[in-house]
Amino acid sequence: MAAGKSSVGVALAELVGAEFLDSDALVVAEHGPIPEIFAAHGEEAFRAAEAEAIARALTGIHPQGLVLALGGGSVLREETRTRLTDVHRVYLRASWDDVAPRLAGSADRPLLHGDAEGSWKALMDRRRPVFEQLASLTVDTGTSTAPEVAELIARRICSGSDTGAHTQAAAHRIDEGVQA
Ligand SMILES: Nc1ncnc2c1ncn2[C@@H]1O[C@H](COP(=O)(O)OP(=O)(O)O)[C@@H](O)[C@H]1O
Ligand SMILES: O=C(O)C1=C[C@@H](OP(=O)(O)O)[C@@H](O)[C@H](O)C1
Numbered sequence: 001m002a003a004g005k006s007s008v009g010v011a012l013a014e015l016v017g018a019e020f021l022d023s024d025a026l027v028v029a030e031h032g033p034i035p036e037i038f039a040a041h042g043e044e045a046f047r048a049a050e051a052e053a054i055a056r057a058l059t060g061i062h063p064q065g066l067v068l069a070l071g072g073g074s075v076l077r078e079e080t081r082t083r084l085t086d087v088h089r090v091y092l093r094a095s096w097d098d099v100a101p102r103l104a105g106s107a108d109r110p111l112l113h114g115d116a117e118g119s120w121k122a123l124m125d126r127r128r129p130v131f132e133q134l135a136s137l138t139v140d141t142g143t144s145t146a147p148e149v150a151e152l153i154a155r156r157i158c159s160g161s162d163t164g165a166h167t168q169a170a171a172h173r174i175d176e177g178v179q180a
């Protein structure tokens with residue numbers, strides 16, 4: 001949460017000319033605000049809606065390619081991790097010191113209500129091993145802006161330092177985007 005997935009995703013999609021989708025936005029469009037889903041139906045209902053939204057996004061047709069920003073907890077579902085096997089999976093690594101100022105004034109992440117620092121650190125301790133194992137590319141976001149992080153991701157993918165599966169066409173598009 002607040003590593004910059006949504007912001008970097010927008011910047012990366014623009015850079016490479018791909019479509020952009022965000023699993024949170026897809027869930028909100030269908031079911032309403034995230035805090036209200038958690039309050040009315042619980043986290044499991046949110047996770048189910050999130051998994052469905054991601055499945056639909058990944059099975060949809062995206063002629064320009066797709067950059068999909070995931071909600072931070074979505075990959076705890078094995079079903080979702082399996083769906084990501086054949087795509088680039090970028091882990092945006094951030095510390096609490098990085099994310100604390102970014103979270104200031106934000107109330108749309110129900111898992112951080114109350115003790116945001118304690119909750120974020122506890123969640124990350126549990127999730128970090130999953131993120132590390134799933135990622136085909138890891139990028140530190142600390143002192144870089146979202147467009148800078150996006151450019152770094154595109155360059156790393158082009159240079160082959162991402163181990164994720166990808167098509168020739170996608171690599172070519174990214175290459176064009178980076179040089180533009
Ligand atoms: N690299 C960055 N540097 C500074 N602020 C950032 C960066 N990436 C994102 N932000 C800001 O942090 C907040 C959370 O970013 P967001 O993209 O929503 O993260 P996530 O989707 O991982 O939760 C937003 O206000 C965004 O503008
Ligand atoms: O980490 C999580 O469990 C969550 C992260 C949020 O998305 P971001 O990671 O984009 O903040 C959103 O899906 C929801 O509040 C739950």
Ligand SMILES: [Mg+2]
Pocket residue numbers: 005006007024069070071
């Ligand atoms: Mg997000």
